Amino acid sequence: GAVVSQHPSRVICKSGTSVKIECRSLDFQATTMFWYRQFPKQSLMLMATSNEGSKATYEQGVEKDKFLINHASLTLSTLTVTSAHPEDSSFYICSARGPGLAGYEQYFGPGTRLTVT
Amino acid sequence: AQKITQTQPGMFVQEKEAVTLDCTYDTSDPSYGLFWYKQPSSGEMIFLIYQGSYDQQNATEGRYSLNFQKARKSANLVISASQLGDSAMYFCAMRVNSSYKLIFGSGTRLLVRP
Numbered sequence: 001g002a003v004v005s006q007h008p009s010r011v012i013c014k015s016g017t018s019v020k021i022e023c024r025s026l027d028f029q030a031t032t033m034f035w036y037r038q039f040p041k042q043s044l045m046l047m048a049t050s051n052e053g054s055k056a057t058y059e060q061g062v063e064k065d066k067f068l069i070n071h072a073s074l075t076l077s078t079l080t081v082t083s084a085h086p087e088d089s090s091f092y093i094c095s096a097r098g099p100g101l102a103g104y105e106q107y108f109g110p111g112t113r114l115t116v117t
Numbered sequence: 118a119q120k121i122t123q124t125q126p127g128m129f130v131q132e133k134e135a136v137t138l139d140c141t142y143d144t145s146d147p148s149y150g151l152f153w154y155k156q157p158s159s160g161e162m163i164f165l166i167y168q169g170s171y172d173q174q175n176a177t178e179g180r181y182s183l184n185f186q187k188a189r190k191s192a193n194l195v196i197s198a199s200q201l202g203d204s205a206m207y208f209c210a211m212r213v214n215s216s217y218k219l220i221f222g223s224g225t226r227l228l229v230r231p
Contacts, residue, residue: 032217034218034219038160042223043208043221043222043223043224044162044208044219044221045221046218046219046220049216049218091160093162095162095219097217103150104152104167104169104212106164106217106219107164108154108161108162108164110159110160110161111160111161111162
């Protein structure tokens with residue numbers, strides 16, 4: 001299957017700072033990328049959908065000014081958590097899909113564990 | 118509203134036996150897709166199996182099969198011949214329409230006993 005990477009895999013930052021997480025499709029063009037958040041022992045919750053070259057679509061209740069998403073190229077989407085607080089500590093996972101893949105195919109990155117102290 | 122329900126927070130199964138993980142869904146859209154993912158402790162999401170709403174036959178992938186009962190709106194995952202490496206969280210998910218975004222259930226933690 002196709003490969004999606006995330007960087008960093010783990011990050012610790014201080015409260016009030018911003019942190020950027022990268023999601024890359026390594027062997028296919030990702031026209032659409034999704035960002036999910038998973039709190040401990042909970043399910044994945046979709047935060048936003050980003051399409052290459054356009055603004056991200058955020059799910060209800062997700063602050064777009066706090067979670068900045070940029071999908072500037074067909075292989076890279078970034079999620080920036082601005083002014084992070086301890087309650088933003090979570091596991092962030094991206095997924096990607098693109099043309100050439102079957103309609104159901106969507107590939108997940110390995111996730112980024114964010115800890116805000 | 119679309120919703121996925123997994124009612125089994127945790128399950129045990131003896132190695133080499135089969136186990137069924139339950140999943141029910143709710144949608145009014147006639148076109149949808151159902152997925153099962155495995156999430157080991159490392160956190161990665163591993164795709165297991167997919168069933169489209171218009172598929173006539175139940176999906177199978179190796180030791181995984183999906184028991185799709187459309188009238189009951191259920192999409193249970195059957196794992197045959199369980200292995201110790203099957204111990205993980207399992208999530209049922211649904212895609213509605215052509216949006217491609219997934220709605221996940223709360224998950225079932227499966228523990229395979231030797």
